[in-house]
Amino acid sequence: MLSIKNLHASIEDKPILRGLDLEVKPGEVHAIMGPNGSGKSTLSYVLAGKDDYEVTEGSATLDGQDLFALAADERAAAGLFLAFQYPLEIPGVATMTFLKAAVNAQRRARGEGDLPTPQFMKLVREKADGLGISSDMLKRGLNVGFSGGEKKRNEILQMALLEPKLCVLDETDSGLDIDALKVVSEGVNALRAKDRAFVVITHYQRLLDHIAPDVVHVMAKGRIVRTGGPELAHELEARGYADYVGEAAA
Amino acid sequence: MNAEVRSIRTAAETALSEIFASAFAGLPGDAAVAERRRTAFDAFKTAGLPSRRVEDWKYTDLRALMRDAKPVAGAPDGVMIAAARGALAPYAAIDATRVTFVNGRFVEELSDLATAEGVSVTLLKDTLATGAGVEALSDGVSPVGNVAVALNTAFVADGVVVSVAPGVTASRPLHVANIQAGSEHAAYGRVVARVGEGGNVLLIESHIGDAGAHQTNSVVTLDVADGARAELVKIQDESLDTLHLATLAVRLGAKAELKTFALAAGARAARQQIYVSFTGDASTAEIRGAGFAGASRHLDTTLVVEHDAVGCASREHFKTALDGEARSVFQGKIVVKPGAQKTDGKMMAQALLLSEAAEADAKPELEIFADDVVCGHGATVGALDDELLFYLKSRGIPQKEAEALMVQAFVGEVIETIEHEGLRELVTHRALAWLTART
């Protein structure tokens, strides 16, 4: 589904991703772990199409489609979703208005008509209820006055509404209390499907207790330096990254 | 040779003199009004059209912007009236006493003169013919010699004189609708409003034009007595080939309240002058506006708020979104006269540049002659935040649509302060239409 080959990307001429390879098949959940600054968020932004980064080498395809040939909104319409590590606040754009704009933009990109408002409202209410997002929050400016945990839940709500093929979750567990972690994980698990894949970036095993990964990767200095099964996450939890930082540097 | 030698007249100045000479006899008013017109026109002739060398017009060079002078429009024909009827359609849902002018001429069939109890509405041309004409033409607030006001005084053909009796809250708003139809003419209109002690009224002023090249000059004077409240919502949606000059002059008594909102959505070049004077203690004024301009349009907001009383508060907030090579000008001044203690004044002008070539000039000023005051001003000019745009795009929202959402959010802050729901929706719709036309 997602195929990344020898990806190099830099920001302001500073190389961040340095030959990254990653293959994700439909239905799989991949976890990416790695020290701070190793380039995990950079990878997610490069995939999503943030302008600040320059791809200097390599390729990334989603179901065979060259992601780098598409604008950010086209990548989203092609089925890519990024749950931001730090979701942004947009005062004045009501959450509901934003959700509707996003859902309808993607429908239009697929050649479908806009979802009738009552149907859309019903859908949002249904999904929002499951994530503990109140109708008051939906009326507020996007993420404005939302707690850290509420912002993360809002990301999952967007994911649930947009039904992407590939979901990249960048530290969705950070800032969540124990109950919220459960709610968010259930939200994610509810979306697991044989034709949908997840790349879950996290520092902690506790998220992976809820969202069981099929594959765990260690990222260091802009590359995937080790790949293993779920047991790798436990090993990292116990031993830290010291080994990998050295290995990548070598 | 000094370029400022006034014997060299521009084509527009020469034409204005000719038009005045030929129109003068036909303009309404008694002998005193005629004298007043002549004095006003003489003042204009002496000064001429202001160029950028005149401080107050530094950013809006009227001599350059006004390339010709169009003749004062005659009575509209059937085609024009039909067009005007169409232009009024968006207002149909807004219940109001409606006085409609097409090309500056009153059109009864498009008006609804039924007034709320305690509210009187008279056509200015009738007032000008009575002894009260000269008084109606003197606002006492806008700066003496202001060229836009002087030309309006000289040429004004009609308008509305409205009076709200003391203690009366008008149960219906008053809508003064100005529609430009046809092309190549000038319309001069004036609204003279007085809200008696403890009175309360909502005034709606609209300027609409679909096509055609026009020149409009409008003056609104508002006298808000002690304990009274006036709200004014102005919608400027002139054709994109119109030169729109507008002046709002407000005098506030004690414990009075003013709330104004001005939308600038149209015109090739528009200058909105607002002069507010606090003459009684403990009054408040909220003065806001939103503007949109693309292509090489020019939008000027010139504002002077004069605090000459104790304990008054003023809030000014203007937001403009600019595209193409459009330019906005904000000149705002808060003046605190000696003795105007406990003045609380805050002014903010914000411009959003949606293109590289758009330009916003802001000149906020404070002139404070009292020591116990809290005053502040700010101005921001910036582009849309790329990080926020990326967030929206990452959800599948295309660039232009993402920009539209953010511009809506930007101007929404001031549009949302319009209390009348129907008007708020109308203004929101207009903003949306502009944004949709960009995409």
Ligand SMILES: Nc1ncnc2c1ncn2[C@@H]1O[C@H](COP(=O)(O)OP(=O)(O)OP(=O)(O)O)[C@@H](O)[C@H]1O
């Ligand atoms: N805008 C930028 N300008 C310069 N350097 C940047 C910029 N953004 C990221 N970097 C650098 O790129 C490197 C990778 O950052 P990134 O955010 O991808 O790391 P991360 O693995 O997500 O870290 P964390 O675990 O802390 O979230 C860091 O050294 C960071 O300082």
Ligand SMILES: [Mg+2]
């Ligand atoms: Mg990160």
